[in-house]
Amino acid sequence: MMLAPGRDRPPEASRLPHRARRLVVAAYVLLAASVATDLATNPQWTLSPVLATAPVLASIGTRRARVPLAAGLLALALVPLLARADPDVSLAVHLTSGFTILTITSVSTANVVLVATREHELLQSRSVAEAAQRTLLRPLPERIGTLRVAVRYLAAAAEARVGGDLYAALATPFGTRLIIGDVRGKGLSAVDAAADVLGTFREVAQVEADLATVARRIDAALGRRPPSEEFVTAALVGVPDDDGPAELVNCGHLPPLLRRAGTVTEVETPVPQPPLGLLHLIGGLCDGQKFVFERGDLLVLYTDGVTEARDASGVFYPLSERLARLPELAPDAMADRLVADLLSYAGDELSDDAALLVVRREQ
Numbered sequence: 001m002m003l004a005p006g007r008d009r010p011p012e013a014s015r016l017p018h019r020a021r022r023l024v025v026a027a028y029v030l031l032a033a034s035v036a037t038d039l040a041t042n043p044q045w046t047l048s049p050v051l052a053t054a055p056v057l058a059s060i061g062t063r064r065a066r067v068p069l070a071a072g073l074l075a076l077a078l079v080p081l082l083a084r085a086d087p088d089v090s091l092a093v094h095l096t097s098g099f100t101i102l103t104i105t106s107v108s109t110a111n112v113v114l115v116a117t118r119e120h121e122l123l124q125s126r127s128v129a130e131a132a133q134r135t136l137l138r139p140l141p142e143r144i145g146t147l148r149v150a151v152r153y154l155a156a157a158a159e160a161r162v163g164g165d166l167y168a169a170l171a172t173p174f175g176t177r178l179i180i181g182d183v184r185g186k187g188l189s190a191v192d193a194a195a196d197v198l199g200t201f202r203e204v205a206q207v208e209a210d211l212a213t214v215a216r217r218i219d220a221a222l223g224r225r226p227p228s229e230e231f232v233t234a235a236l237v238g239v240p241d242d243d244g245p246a247e248l249v250n251c252g253h254l255p256p257l258l259r260r261a262g263t264v265t266e267v268e269t270p271v272p273q274p275p276l277g278l279l280h281l282i283g284g285l286c287d288g289q290k291f292v293f294e295r296g297d298l299l300v301l302y303t304d305g306v307t308e309a310r311d312a313s314g315v316f317y318p319l320s321e322r323l324a325r326l327p328e329l330a331p332d333a334m335a336d337r338l339v340a341d342l343l344s345y346a347g348d349e350l351s352d353d354a355a356l357l358v359v360r361r362e363q
Contacts, residue, residue: 016061027057035078044088048097051075052104059108063116072105136195140169145176145241147359150331152339154354164190165303165355168198170205175241177205180301180357181234181253193230196221211238212288215249215276222277231277235301239293239361246293249286251276254307257320259298264324267291298360305354309346317345331358
């Protein structure tokens with residue numbers, strides 16, 4: 001995750017794309033060529049007004065005010081040199097060039113200061129949200145009940161805002177219970193909603209025998225929040241400590257993937273159910289479904305930041321296909337391989353936060 005810069009220095013500017021850097025370099029070359037041409041040619045005309053572009057070029061890609069300021073002062077110092085080289089040009093032309101350079105230098109410097117200040121404020125706000133998010137998403141033990149567990153959380157690119165992906169896994173009197181979800185929205189409000197979901201899940205999952213009731217209790221907790229447009233897609237999974245089938249309650253979330261003997265299938269919900277926070281649309285009811293989850297099977301729960309990652313041609317990441325191609329691995333190694341493959345596919349940059357929860361039933 002990106003951290004806010006220290007107070008003693010301005011935020012670092014993002015690197016310019018390759019094409020943009022080439023254009024800026026070309027502009028500098030043209031500027032230098034203009035000065036050289038002016039010095040070497042007819043003294044009856046001048047290119048001194050072109051010097052006003054220097055502070056503008058210097059301000060591109062920097063968050064340090066002294067950079068355009070120094071470029072502007074250097075350009076201003078060149079005006080007398082060009083005036084001496086072009087004695088037949090009216091003094092008013094050179095004075096106009098000087099005043100233009102001063103004006104554009106002031107504007108360019110002020111713009112850099114404004115952008116740096118805004119970015120600093122944004123990074124501070126983002127760091128607060130990320131700190132809250134890290135506090136909510138507690139580390140999971142490698143082994144919970146009959147399951148071996150691995151989780152990976154990938155923060156989005158620096159340009160994206162903090163998301164509301166959430167996950168948890170608990171040992172309860174009713175077996176191991178898992179949740180993965182995604183809050184609609186970004187920033188602190190999404191983190192706040194995720195806190196309500198996880199807090200309610202951690203409390204209710206320990207006392208409610210019915211997994212669907214756990215989902216309804218979380219939905220009710222979200223309903224007590226101040227009115228908003230937020231809702232949470234979530235998949236809740238319960239795995240008993242004996243050899244019985246697992247249970248899934250899917251509230252508008254992406255279907256978990258079950259891998260058995262190298263074959264990957266989706267654990268689909270026969271009747272789609274709305275996300276948490278919207279169960280009132282169907283009378284506040286939701287149902288769970290049993291599915292076979294045998295010893296040695298691998299279950300992968302994930303958020304849409306995984307499946308909506310795109311390659312250079314804009315094609316979504318085919319998680320199911322990629323999972324099927326991987327060799328049999330422990331959950332921790334499998335999670336690492338999936339993350340490496342996802343980042344390679346997306347060019348090491350995600351547009352949304354992504355969470356992966358990989359579990360294997362050991363007995």
